[in-house]
Amino acid sequence: MTPARPAHRRAPFALLLPALLGLAFLVLPLVGLLIRAPWSDLPAQLTSPEVWEALRLSLVCATAATALSLVLGVPLAWLLARTEFPGRRLVRALVTLPLVLPPVVGGVALLLLLGRNGIAGRWLDSAFGITLPFHTSGVVLAEAFVAMPFLVISVEGALRAADPRYEEAAATLGASRLTAFRRVTLPLIAPGIAAGSVLAWARALGEFGATITFAGNFPGQTQTMPLAVYLAMESDPEAAIALSLVLLAVSITVLAGLRGRWMSGP
Amino acid sequence: MSSSLDARLVVERTSHATRSGFRLDLELRAAPGEVIALLGPNGAGKSTALRALAGLLPLTDGHLRLDGVTLEDPGTSVHTPAEERPVGVVFQDYLLFPHLSALDNVAFGPRCRGLGRRASREAALPWLKRMGLAEHAQARPGALSGGQAQRVALARALAVHPRLLLLDEPLAALDARTRLDVRAQLRRHLREFEAVAVLVTHDPLDAMVLADRLVVIEDGREVQSGTPAEIARHPRTDYIARLVGLNLYQGTATGHTVTLPDGGPVLTTTEDLTGPAFVAFPPAAVTLHRTRPDSSARNVWQLEVAGLDLHGDQVRVDLTGPLPMAADLTPAAAAELDLAPGSLVWAAVKATQTHAYPA
Numbered sequence: 344m345t346p347a348r349p350a351h352r353r354a355p356f357a358l359l360l361p362a363l364l365g366l367a368f369l370v371l372p373l374v375g376l377l378i379r380a381p382w383s384d385l386p387a388q389l390t391s392p393e394v395w396e397a398l399r400l401s402l403v404c405a406t407a408a409t410a411l412s413l414v415l416g417v418p419l420a421w422l423l424a425r426t427e428f429p430g431r432r433l434v435r436a437l438v439t440l441p442l443v444l445p446p447v448v449g450g451v452a453l454l455l456l457l458g459r460n461g462i463a464g465r466w467l468d469s470a471f472g473i474t475l476p477f478h479t480s481g482v483v484l485a486e487a488f489v490a491m492p493f494l495v496i497s498v499e500g501a502l503r504a505a506d507p508r509y510e511e512a513a514a515t516l517g518a519s520r521l522t523a524f525r526r527v528t529l530p531l532i533a534p535g536i537a538a539g540s541v542l543a544w545a546r547a548l549g550e551f552g553a554t555i556t557f558a559g560n561f562p563g564q565t566q567t568m569p570l571a572v573y574l575a576m577e578s579d580p581e582a583a584i585a586l587s588l589v590l591l592a593v594s595i596t597v598l599a600g601l602r603g604r605w606m607s608g609p
Numbered sequence: 610m611s612s613s614l615d616a617r618l619v620v621e622r623t624s625h626a627t628r629s630g631f632r633l634d635l636e637l638r639a640a641p642g643e644v645i646a647l648l649g650p651n652g653a654g655k656s657t658a659l660r661a662l663a664g665l666l667p668l669t670d671g672h673l674r675l676d677g678v679t680l681e682d683p684g685t686s687v688h689t690p691a692e693e694r695p696v697g698v699v700f701q702d703y704l705l706f707p708h709l710s711a712l713d714n715v716a717f718g719p720r721c722r723g724l725g726r727r728a729s730r731e732a733a734l735p736w737l738k739r740m741g742l743a744e745h746a747q748a749r750p751g752a753l754s755g756g757q758a759q760r761v762a763l764a765r766a767l768a769v770h771p772r773l774l775l776l777d778e779p780l781a782a783l784d785a786r787t788r789l790d791v792r793a794q795l796r797r798h799l800r801e802f803e804a805v806a807v808l809v810t811h812d813p814l815d816a817m818v819l820a821d822r823l824v825v826i827e828d829g830r831e832v833q834s835g836t837p838a839e840i841a842r843h844p845r846t847d848y849i850a851r852l853v854g855l856n857l858y859q860g861t862a863t864g865h866t867v868t869l870p871d872g873g874p875v876l877t878t879t880e881d882l883t884g885p886a887f888v889a890f891p892p893a894a895v896t897l898h899r900t901r902p903d904s905s906a907r908n909v910w911q912l913e914v915a916g917l918d919l920h921g922d923q924v925r926v927d928l929t930g931p932l933p934m935a936a937d938l939t940p941a942a943a944a945e946l947d948l949a950p951g952s953l954v955w956a957a958v959k960a961t962q963t964h965a966y967p968a
Contacts, residue, residue: 515697531707
């Protein structure tokens with residue numbers, strides 16, 4: 344006799360009801376978005392120059408923020424996963440702090456450091472004439488600040504799962520630590536880096552709080568899609584719905600890509 | 610004897626978890642072309658010694674010299690990092706890079722030593738050919754059998770022209786059938802290797818077949834070293850007597866017989882083989898008699914007792930003559946036979962108790 348599989352047994356009502364309510368709570372707002380979408384006006388809404396400007400800026404800034412996160416985050420993840428130094432646990436906690444920090448607080452903190460009167464910003468301004476806040480580069484910084492921890496955590500996990508003895512094998516073949524990292528470790532953790540990049544990119548694309556605080560809301564300069572949606576809700580709700588649909592479509596595409604990546608990954 | 614390898618490996622480790630310490634203190638010397646096997650139980654420090662030789666684990670004390678060059682000496686703070694040592698390593702589970710083809714795995718070392726992509730592949734291909742793997746050059750490690758992966762790992766280690774080749778349990782990951790083939794092949798490649806090879810194993814048969822000299826270690830220390838035959842006939846501890854309880858001979862097989870070189874004795878075996886072969890039987894398989902036994906055993910020789918050692922509840926008898934061997938018998942049997950150094954006895958081994966395999 345084969346034991347009954349759990350699927351064949353009836354789920355208790357006390358669990359089933361809240362589960363279905365939870366599902367509805369997550370899905371229904373998105374359904375509402377689709378129902379209320381001004382489908383007939385949609386082509387006109389989406390081809391307006393303002394929408395394209397915001398979409399282009401969002402994609403460019405999210406991609407740049409992901410690139411910045413990769414350049415700084417992958418080495419940081421390597422440091423956390425592969426080296427021992429005093430205070431490593433503290434450093435790891437600090438790296439993950441932006442994950443739980445309200446993004447607005449991140450924006451304020453960035454202003455205090457890099458603002459025109461900030462600790463480092465004043466010096467950047469006087470010495471190099473570089474002004475980061477309320478500029479497109481400020482958007483990239485604000486998004487990277489919020490998104491990079493996702494990448495670091497993902498890559499660190501991949502590094503911990505990868506066998507460090509491959510690096511030893513590379514060393515016995517004459518590879519320096521950097522060569523071993525580049526030619527052995529990076530290819531081994533490529534799926535983890537890809538997954539982390541997609542997560543970071545998606546997070547950067549939706550960033551609102553830190554961006555509006557640090558970079559402001561100037562159309563064509565710092566006004567990304569989430570900012571445009573928020574602004575449009577005040578004046579032109581139909582435009583806000585159209586913009587939201589675009590972001591929803593991008594998110595679903597990312598999710599589909601991510602699942603494919605995770606399923607095909609080793 | 611001019612030593613190519615001259616090392617005293619001292620590694621001290623304290624485990625914070627168990628609050629226990631481990632100390633390896635091992636002297637190793639080897640001439641060019643010599644194959645040394647480190648043999649011992651798990652946790653004896655074999656792998657620690659290998660990692661120290663490779664430069665993956667720093668020495669606490671002692672020294673490591675290879676071809677007269679000091680690679681490590683904590684006394685004078687000399688420490689050559691692993692990537693700068695002329696050392697090749699075959700790891701226990703091979704650690705072939707899964708994202709690279711067999712050819713690129715072998716080319717990895719030459720590439721790290723400054724060759725370009727094409728030149729390093731050209732340098733790698735002959736090694737794969739030598740291992741009989743030319744047609745698998747483009748295969749990823751995941752598509753190779755255990756024996757093939759082992760040979761790629763050996764080719765990869767040899768492609769950097771090491772002056773010291775280290776093998777960590779080279780046959781442990783293979784199933785019993787593949788193991789015999791790969792062991793015979795590995796033996797040939799080690800014979801051709803002109804520098805020093807050190808292999809770590811817990812399998813006495815692997816050690817005796819592959820190595821010129823065994824170093825038995827326990828608790829981080831050498832307890833005995835010598836040729837396989839020396840150790841089998843004069844084990845210094847009970848542990849070694851049990852561990853290296855094997856008489857091993859090399860000869861030429863024709864059907865069910867193996868003839869030892871230089872007109873030596875002929876052994877009858879159950880296996881049907883042709884060409885170079887090994888014959889092995891445990892000391893417990895030998896029976897001793899005062900007069901020529903009238904039994905079915907065809908492997909009968911008159912030998913002279915060279916020595917007797919009591920190990921646990923067994924007496925190990927060292928026998929010399931046409932076929933030197935070790936025999937184990939009970940103290941009662943030894944007393945009954947009135948064995949003493951110099952006495953002549955008949956030694957018999959049944960064919961079914963022998964094991965022959967290709968060399």
